[in-house]
Amino acid sequence: MILDIRGMKMQFGGLVAVNDFNLSLEHGELVGLIGPNGAGKTTVFNVITGVYAPTEGAITLEGRDITGMRPDLVTRLGIARTFQNIRLFSRMSVMENILVSLHWRLKSGVFDALTQNGKYRAEEASMQSRAMDLLARVNLDGVADSPAGSLPYGSQRRLEICRALATEPKLLLLDEPAAGMNPAESIELMKFIGRIREEFGLTILLIEHQMRVVMGISERIVVLDHGVIISRGTPREVSRDPRVIEAYLGVEKHA
Amino acid sequence: MSRHLKRDLVILVCVALVVAWANGDLKDLLGIPGWQSYAVRIINMCAINAVLALSLNLVNGFTGQFSLGHAGFMALGAYTTALLTMDMAAKDRVFFMTPLVEPLRNLTLPFLPALVLAGIVAGLFSLLVGVPALRLRGDYLGIATLGFAEIIRLIIQNVRKVTNGALGLKGIPPVVNLWWTLGSAFVCYLMLRNFLASSYGRAFKSIRENETAAQAMGIDLFKHKLLSFFISSFWAGVGGGLLASLLTTIDPVQFKFPLTFQVLLTVVLGGMGSLSGSIIAAGIVTYLMEFLRVVEETHYWGSITIPGIPGLRMVIFSLALVVVVVWYPKGLMGDRELTVAGIKGVLGRVRQRLRIKGGRPA
Ligand SMILES: Nc1ncnc2c1ncn2[C@@H]1O[C@H](COP(=O)(O)OP(=O)(O)OP(=O)(O)O)[C@@H](O)[C@H]1O
């Protein structure tokens, strides 16, 4: 087991965004987290990564308690994420976006960087080649020097995933990576996610709005509605669950 | 440093030429009387303002933290330099109301260690200010740093045993010359450029671009903000020290908010996140400040007397800042740097446009 969330509750003032949330992930699994708008999916990510400390409950990563730990420290322990609304460093180059993720491993001190001494330059060179290598693996090496904000939407999504990979995570959290894409692009992206999962030996928790998109690649699906898990199981099981159908139909009626 | 060695050498030679020229070594070539001392004064101020703008830009432009405390750190640097370079006789002449505390009274250092210590004192205080303040974001950080700068100033005004209070310090040795000012500006520029090009610089910029994402990529926000603040304040202290030695007199009133404001205007005018922009803007603002002296002086035209209005320069500057922020929020350079390739590109475009205007085929 890589991640274990026990009895997690997240309350914002009077609003209980997530309640009694239990989930454990096995090494190498790809689990889909789905649910209608405002169900609390992103909040689950924010609690796992330490953006919010949960009101109740505990989260452990490989047996280690990470509940309420600062986000940068959680990342260093091996959880990386992307954001629902893309959060790239837009005015920095594609290459620099990746290099930022390598910074926390830097051994050179402030003085080495100020003087650009041999130790620093050697380390910089190896960071550059590592970043270039990563970009090549997601087919973005051709635009390494372009500002990240100038990339087309689909490439920005891929860059954000690549930036998360650069922190060398064991567990990758993807928040609606296919948002705003047409069906063909979504399928392409899911293939891409399947591929990096194999290549990097990752465990993935994937938030998606539409069930259809994650059906193909998830081993398991967890369905969240109004902050509580209403169904869990294989894609087939979940898609036949009347509670799930009702939750989704309910949303469509209102929409 | 070797990556840009050639370019650095060219800059160094240019700096040396300007110094030599303005110092009078090349005066005979020019032969314009009165020019020399005026030029020296302006270039000195340009260089000091460049140090101040570069350092404020590090925090505000490159790290995206809205700090308004520069004047406080300059004051610390100015007083440190003054107290460490004045000799005992000079100190006794100034401290006639309340004597200066003992170890400081007969402590006199050469200018270079005094200037470095000025930076270190300012830097250490910035850590005291930064630890509580840098937990705030945006406007709140601005207000907090502004408050801290005023507290520093009030402390200086009231610890008479050390600072001579509101009376200020006079007779500070005028050690500073063009070598010192331009040299400091050059070292400051080199240091910031190297640092910003490094992994630490990228971490700073990632915080500016998106704090949440930077932290999610493993960047320790607080540590890097504090580091940026420390380096920035170090150079604000050095700038204050240079200013003290250039002016030879300092008092607490000099280090009120308008001083920070002037540096901020320079940074915004040059472009938040552009080192070369800060240097260019420092030149422009310094010349304008000199030029605008006219409006604060009283003029007599025959029988007509036009009274000068003290403080009008700051009003004009405030308006200028508003104009820049509203109509040219990117300033002169945006977040780009002036490069040889860039200049060639602009020249090329201008030439092309001229050709088109001239009606000749391009
Ligand atoms: N920081 C916060 N403060 C107050 N309320 C919040 C906060 N973050 C989320 N919420 C609320 O918690 C609920 C769940 O939000 P969340 O963003 O987790 O939903 P979601 O499932 O990701 O929805 P979507 O599909 O729209 O992304 C919403 O009602 C939201 O308004």
Ligand SMILES: [Mg+2]
């Ligand atoms: Mg969401």
